[in-house]
Amino acid sequence: MKTITIEGQLRTEHGKQATRQLRSEGNVPGVIYGGAKELSFSAPVTAFKTLVYTPDFQLAEVNIDGKSYRCILKDLQFDKVSDELIHVDFLELVEDKKVIATIPIKFTGSPAGVKAGGKLITKIKSLKVKTFPKYLQENIKVDLTDLELNGNVRVQDVQVEHYEVLNSPRIPIASIVLTRELKQEESTSGTPAAAGAAAAAPAKAAAAAKK
Numbered sequence: 001m002k003t004i005t006i007e008g009q010l011r012t013e014h015g016k017q018a019t020r021q022l023r024s025e026g027n028v029p030g031v032i033y034g035g036a037k038e039l040s041f042s043a044p045v046t047a048f049k050t051l052v053y054t055p056d057f058q059l060a061e062v063n064i065d066g067k068s069y070r071c072i073l074k075d076l077q078f079d080k081v082s083d084e085l086i087h088v089d090f091l092e093l094v095e096d097k098k099v100i101a102t103i104p105i106k107f108t109g110s111p112a113g114v115k116a117g118g119k120l121i122t123k124i125k126s127l128k129v130k131t132f133p134k135y136l137q138e139n140i141k142v143d144l145t146d147l148e149l150n151g152n153v154r155v156q157d158v159q160v161e162h163y164e165v166l167n168s169p170r171i172p173i174a175s176i177v178l179t180r181e182l183k184q185e186e187s188t189s190g191t192p193a194a195a196g197a198a199a200a201a202p203a204k205a206a207a208a209a210k211k
Contacts, residue, residue, distance in 0.1 A: 001138050003059040003070075004051045008043035010065050028085055032062060032069050034099075035092035039064065045085055052076060052085060055125075057103050057138055060090060072101055072136070093133040100166065101136060102126045105173065109145030113176030118149045121175045127158065128166040135162040142173060149176050 011018075011029065022029055022042050032039040041064050051060055051073060062069045071090035079086050091099060104126045114120050127140055140160055147153060156169035 001059055001136065002056065003061050005061045005063065006043050006047045006051070008041040008047075008062055008064045011040040011042055014040065023086060028088060030088040030090060032064075032071060032090045032092050034097070035069065035094060039069070048085060048088060052088075055104060057101070057136075059093075059136070062090060070133075072099065093136075095133055098130050098132055099136075100128060100130050102128050103137065104139045106139040106141050107144050107174065108141050109143045111144040111147040111176055113147050113149040113151060116149050117179060118176040119179050120144070120147075121177055123172045123174060124167070127155065129160070130164040130166060131162050144174060147174065147176050149178065151176050 008030070011022075019029055026045055027042040028045045028048060029040070029042050032041065041062070043062075051058055058073075060071045060073060062071055069090070070093045072093065073088065074091045075087075075089035076085065077087035078084065093099060105124070107122065111118075111120055129140075140158065140163075142153060142158055144153065152172045153174045154169065155165060155167045155171045155173060158165060158173065
């Protein structure tokens with residue numbers, strides 16, 4: 001799995017004034033928690049770009065004062081006006097302690113329903129899971145090969161070894177829906193049958209009355 005290295009400095013001063021000073025110098029304050037102790041640090045805003053502005057799930061190796069902390073990103077704060085990154089929260093990975101992480105879904109296979117003329121609609125792009133750090137992976141693969149027209153893949157259909165999926169089990173992940181063309185074809189093909197049934201109804205009623 002890809003790991004981003006961030007070189008940071010331990011924060012010794014806190015408060016609004018110290019935080020404003022950090023940001024004016026192009027640094028972002030952050031916190032690392034979940035390990036033996038909570039750490040406050042800062043690092044240049046440029047150090048976070050490849051970690052923050054991506055849909056990929058990545059690890060972070062945060063180096064502070066000669067020590068390294070293996071982490072995952074947990075929270076971000078952006079300025080409401082400038083949209084600049086102003087704070088980051090990291091969770092330190094401890095091998096014997098389970099973590100909750102949001103892992104992107106990677107769809108594989110060519111759905112049968114698409115081959116039949118349907119349209120693939122993806123409902124959610126990631127799953128929230130609970131697992132040990134050693135089982136963390138870049139994505140969760142979901143095979144759509146057998147997905148038919150009007151079919152759904154739901155959260156409960158995704159089984160990943162060592163993962164406890166925390167999303168509601170009935171939520172659809174992906175669906176194959178009828179396209180407008182297919183709906184028109186069904187409507188057209190259904191009309192003669194409907195008309196025939198309607199025409200046959202009076203004859204059946206008349207026959208029944210004679211009996």
